[in-house]
Amino acid sequence: xxxxxxxxxxxxxxxxxxxxxxxxxxxxxxxxxxxxxxxxxxxxxxxxxxxxxxxxxxxxxxxxxxxxxxxxxxxxxxxxxxxxxxxxxxxxxxxxxxxxxxxxxxxxxxxxxxxxxxxxxxxxxxxxxxxxxxxxxxxxxxxxxxxxxxxxxxxxxxxxxxxxxxxxxxxxxxxxxxxxxxxxxxxxxxxxxxxxxxxxxxxxxxxxxxxxxxxxxxxxxxxxxxxxxxxxxxxxxxxxxxxxxxxxxxxxxxxxxxxxxxxxxxxxxxxxxxxxxxxxxxxxxxxxxxxxxxxxxxxxxxxxxxxxxxxxxxxxxxxxxxxxxxxx
Amino acid sequence: xxxxxxxxxxxxxxxxxxxxxxxxxxxxxxxxxxxxxxxxxxxxxxxxxxxxxxxxxxxxxxxxxxxxxxxxxxxxxxxxxxxxxxxxxxxxxxxxxxxxxxxxxxxxxxxxxxxxxxxxxxxxxxxxxxxxxxxxxxxxxxxxxxxxxxxxxxxxxxxxxxxxxxxxxxxxxxxxxxxxxxxxxxxxxxxxxxxxxxxxxxxxxxxxxxxxxxxxxxxxxxxxxxxxxxxxxxxxxxxxxxxxxxxxxxxxxxxxxxxxxxxxxxxxxxxxxxxxxxxxxxxxxxxxxxxxxxxxxxxxxxxxxxxxxxxxxxxxxxxxxxxxxxxx
Numbered sequence: 001x002x003x004x005x006x007x008x009x010x011x012x013x014x015x016x017x018x019x020x021x022x023x024x025x026x027x028x029x030x031x032x033x034x035x036x037x038x039x040x041x042x043x044x045x046x047x048x049x050x051x052x053x054x055x056x057x058x059x060x061x062x063x064x065x066x067x068x069x070x071x072x073x074x075x076x077x078x079x080x081x082x083x084x085x086x087x088x089x090x091x092x093x094x095x096x097x098x099x100x101x102x103x104x105x106x107x108x109x110x111x112x113x114x115x116x117x118x119x120x121x122x123x124x125x126x127x128x129x130x131x132x133x134x135x136x137x138x139x140x141x142x143x144x145x146x147x148x149x150x151x152x153x154x155x156x157x158x159x160x161x162x163x164x165x166x167x168x169x170x171x172x173x174x175x176x177x178x179x180x181x182x183x184x185x186x187x188x189x190x191x192x193x194x195x196x197x198x199x200x201x202x203x204x205x206x207x208x209x210x211x212x213x214x215x216x217x218x219x220x221x222x223x224x225x226x227x228x229x230x231x232x233x234x235x236x237x238x239x240x241x242x243x244x245x246x247x248x249x250x251x252x253x254x255x256x257x258x259x260x261x262x263x264x265x266x267x268x269x270x271x272x273x274x275x276x277x278x279x280x281x282x283x284x285x286x287x288x289x290x291x292x293x294x295x296x297x298x299x300x301x302x303x304x305x306x307x308x309x310x311x312x313x314x315x316x317x318x319x320x321x322x323x324x325x326x327x328x
Numbered sequence: 329x330x331x332x333x334x335x336x337x338x339x340x341x342x343x344x345x346x347x348x349x350x351x352x353x354x355x356x357x358x359x360x361x362x363x364x365x366x367x368x369x370x371x372x373x374x375x376x377x378x379x380x381x382x383x384x385x386x387x388x389x390x391x392x393x394x395x396x397x398x399x400x401x402x403x404x405x406x407x408x409x410x411x412x413x414x415x416x417x418x419x420x421x422x423x424x425x426x427x428x429x430x431x432x433x434x435x436x437x438x439x440x441x442x443x444x445x446x447x448x449x450x451x452x453x454x455x456x457x458x459x460x461x462x463x464x465x466x467x468x469x470x471x472x473x474x475x476x477x478x479x480x481x482x483x484x485x486x487x488x489x490x491x492x493x494x495x496x497x498x499x500x501x502x503x504x505x506x507x508x509x510x511x512x513x514x515x516x517x518x519x520x521x522x523x524x525x526x527x528x529x530x531x532x533x534x535x536x537x538x539x540x541x542x543x544x545x546x547x548x549x550x551x552x553x554x555x556x557x558x559x560x561x562x563x564x565x566x567x568x569x570x571x572x573x574x575x576x577x578x579x580x581x582x583x584x585x586x587x588x589x590x591x592x593x594x595x596x597x598x599x600x601x602x603x604x605x606x607x608x609x610x611x612x613x614x615x616x617x618x619x620x621x622x623x624x625x626x627x628x629x630x631x632x633x634x635x636x637x638x639x640x641x642x643x644x645x646x647x648x649x650x651x652x653x654x655x656x
Contacts, residue, residue: 147538
């Protein structure tokens, strides 16, 4: 298969590694030209997962997006949601015809609060029959180490999900597939809000007992939200939803958790952002989901807590007291 | 209220602390006479949660079980399940009349595979109207630090659960109550099996991605089992079930996880037990639940994995391969 992978970070590199385990021909689009030169010369990504060997006969890096997309059967997206519009802008829609798109992006398009797959359908005119998403708990760093991982492919077209699941499966990645595209995408976005809340409450002195209650309440909150916004039968405790929440909420390396922790210790949002030199994904996710929920009014104590602190300058201690009383 | 607490370990000490927050009169039975002398003199438990101040006007330690039980309204059990028969042996059944029993024990009676509350009912003749259990995620160490915690009281008699929930609630412990006595007890036992499996797979090199999948599969396995053995409507993602699993499976200090980790690294069961100088609760729990499940045939990949390694001398690598293929 001809596979194009869009993005140069850890997750993109991990997907390149996984997909090159089978005999796919991989065109890899990266924005960073220095990284491309380095990969061509040394067969390693200089900045991300740099231990991974990138087989030159299977993997070709590209800077030109048109070249990267030419003749590809599958296009895998792995850039931050905020950058995706820019990657594809000014391209004729005809270039996307007859290609299958898989979003590996866990985030909403900030300008429109759309899921990435909604944007693919609405803006690039991709048919729902050609859209899937990758879900499941997966630190890219563990893919570099070939640690056993599990990924779930979701699509409204189950045959497409099954097809990509079998393309993605390899020695250290087991795959499965489900028909719940919106559900897994929203859950993936919301887990970052939970990681923020986990960081904030940790910064405020909460311990492991509280964390366990927070995460139990969080999966119920996620279930309430996705059941309302995308009603269908789903098992929220599958690894695509609960597993993904766990790997993030219990990660010591989560940027969202670190960011939240700084807020809990009294840093202002601005100061925490400057200190971290980046914006944690949960920051914009909190605003997007809060705005979407204005139309749905789902009971969401963890979202309310995080939104208040990030966007309403709410008192940390009062917010924490309120959250404690709303959890069970 | 007159409250008797049975047991001298961390969890017993934590319950003494919580219950002395309200103006209860606490009779505290401990087996260790040196500890009793120390508590009388210094108002701290010498071995467990020794930072906790034990208010002498509220808390009286006892070595004589009959004295400790005299005039008490509530009897709280917090000794390991394997010792409970011994504590109450040779006492006339009349001594237990008109007392309410609350089990804080997370384990099965090994000699008979009974839940502690079943044993209370079958052996001590306590009426189901007077039996409750404490559930929920709670490291005793965090109670000593007054970290916000959540406990759930379960009883077949919901009024009793509600009554004890309100007796137990305090500044740093929020309580709730449910009618699912058997469900929370089995879930509490089974989480230790999951912690063992988590330790074994960690010892075999599995990372955080796998752990998230293991725990997601575990809560589904627990749900399948309790839904079969004690069918009733329950929300398995409540903190009483999922929260309790999380706090154990993600604890760095879990003895079950440490024990499992040694097995995963190649120690024999005997060697790991000698090295740890104690038996992890999950060890006997694995056998009990496996034997109970012979009559129910619930699909339990994690239990099978752990049982094979602990009791059938199964190959570590083959068992791990088999487990990996059975999880999703």
